[in-house]
């Protein structure tokens with residue numbers, strides 16, 4: 386079976402800026418060298434997966450790694466439309 390991996394993971398807006406008091410750092414696939422836990426879906430982000438780092442401005446130590454899609458949904462859940 387010849388199934389070509391031709392998925393487009395970038396199906397979310399690139400402008401995933403944070404909420405007012407959070408800074409969002411995009412992590413490119415080549416920068417993701419560890420496994421992280423995504424608080425949005427409670428599963429892991431494997432190495433090599435592009436994702437986002439959310440850093441609270443007043444608590445930089447509490448930064449979290451999110452899947453792009455999970456952060457997108459979380460923002461919508463919080464009523465953040467722009």
Ligand SMILES: [Zn+2]
Pocket residue numbers: 423424425426427428451452455
């Ligand atoms: Zn997730």
